[in-house]
Structure formats: C-alpha cells, structure tokens
Amino acid sequence: MKKIIVFMMLVFIIIAGCSNKSDTSTEKTGAETKEKQEKSLSNEQASKQPVLKYLKEGSSNAYIKTPGFGPDKASKINAITKKMQKSIADKREWFETYVSKAKKGEPLPYHSNFGITKEEYGILLDMQNHMKLIKTRETPxxxxxxxxxxxLTAEKTKTLKTITFDLKNNTVKTDFGTLKYDGKIKPSKGQTVTGE
Incomplete structure (x- = not known):
C-alpha cells in the first residue's frame, strides 16, 4: 500500500507537467552562469535520469490524482457492494462455508446467495478495468x-510532504520508505488506471 501511495504521488507530479517558474534573467554574471553549469547534470546524465525530463527546480501547481471511478460508476458499484454485504451478513455461516471451498487465487464463482444478479457480480469482478486517475485537488x-x-515539497498534502529523488543512487525516498529505480517502467497492455 505504501508503494502505491508513493507511486500515486509521483504520478500526480508527472501528470501536472511541473511547469516551473525559474529565473529567466539574461543579466547573470559569469560566476553565476559557471556555478549553474557545474551544478547541473550533463546531457548524458540527464538521459540516464528520466526524472529530470519532468522535474525542474522551481515552484508550480500540481494535481493530486487518485485511482477511482467517475461519479456514476462509483454510485453503481457502491450500491451493488452494499446489497452484497447485507446479503452475506444475513447468510454468514453459508458464506464462510462457501469461501472455505473456493480455489486459491481464483474469484468466487457467482451464487444467488450473494444477493445480487450475475451481471452485477460481473461488474464487481471487473471494476478494476473501470478505474481511472481522478483529480481530487491541486497543491503548490x-x-x-x-x-x-x-x-520536492508539497506542504498542503496530508500524507507526503517531502519526496527526495536521489539522482546518484537512483532512489526515491519518502516517509514511507525508499524505492529503487531499476530502469524504464513498461506498463502492461492490461493497465487500465493510467493507460499504457
């Protein structure tokens, strides 16, 4: 769960585009220019550090996006879930027996005791394919x-205030832990939340 939170925070930054408000003055002294050049990474390093394509020094606004459903789909799924939960609560002994006979790693086969139709059960099983990233708010x-x-500092967020991208060690560090970057992430064809 912690890795998912970190991933979603990174996604909101990248999706926001992170336009920066850096100094565009052309009246820099030679010493300032030299210092900036020494401080910045070479093109070769930047190509090995894909994060540099998206994150630039400065301030901007970013969208916070979380996986979810549009209002219509969320309402429908919540209604189906509540009906099923009520039915299972009323038939608790039956449900415990039914679950004990289930095959590990496979979804439970539909049963009318779920209190929902076979079509509604199909919607629940397939709901991950209807999720998308939904903008919940903006933050500086x-x-x-x-x-x-x-x-990266995002003072107005509830969970992640600071994210540190260590370009030398290829890691992203948050209060929840450190993630190692091992190469370009290639999404699967079935990835529906963010798309390929």
Whole structure:
C-alpha cells in the first residue's frame, strides 16, 4: 500500500507537467552562469535520469490524482457492494462455508446467495478495468536541487510532504520508505488506471 501511495504521488507530479517558474534573467554574471553549469547534470546524465525530463527546480501547481471511478460508476458499484454485504451478513455461516471451498487465487464463482444478479457480480469482478486517475485537488509544490538530489515539497498534502529523488543512487525516498529505480517502467497492455 505504501508503494502505491508513493507511486500515486509521483504520478500526480508527472501528470501536472511541473511547469516551473525559474529565473529567466539574461543579466547573470559569469560566476553565476559557471556555478549553474557545474551544478547541473550533463546531457548524458540527464538521459540516464528520466526524472529530470519532468522535474525542474522551481515552484508550480500540481494535481493530486487518485485511482477511482467517475461519479456514476462509483454510485453503481457502491450500491451493488452494499446489497452484497447485507446479503452475506444475513447468510454468514453459508458464506464462510462457501469461501472455505473456493480455489486459491481464483474469484468466487457467482451464487444467488450473494444477493445480487450475475451481471452485477460481473461488474464487481471487473471494476478494476473501470478505474481511472481522478483529480481530487491541486497543491503548490516546490522543487529544489541539492547536490545530487531533487527535493520536492508539497506542504498542503496530508500524507507526503517531502519526496527526495536521489539522482546518484537512483532512489526515491519518502516517509514511507525508499524505492529503487531499476530502469524504464513498461506498463502492461492490461493497465487500465493510467493507460499504457
């Protein structure tokens, strides 16, 4: 679950585009320009650090998006779920026996005791294919470069205030833990929430 939260935070940053408000002044002194050049990573390093294509030093607004359903689909799934939960609660002994006979790793076969139709049960089994990223709110973010790290701060979020991208070690660190980047992530054809 923690990795999912971290992933979703990274997704909202990338989706937002992270337009930055960096200094565009052309009256920089030679010393300032040289310092910036030494501080920035070379093109070769940037190609090995895909995060640099999306995150730039500065401030911007980002969307916070979470997996979910549109209002109509959410309402329908909630109604089906409540009917099924009530029916299962009324037939608890039967349900425990039914579950004990289920094949490991496979969905439970439909039964009329679920209290919903076979079509409604199909909707529940297939609901992951109807999820998408839904914008829940916006938040200001700040990205600062510190040595080999990009530090993203999102003060108005409830769970992740700081995300540290360690460009030297290829890691992303949050309060929930550290994730290692091992290469380009290739989504499967069946990935429906974010799309391929």
């Amino acid at each position: 973010i700040t990205i600062k470069e510190k040595g080999d790290q990009l530090i």
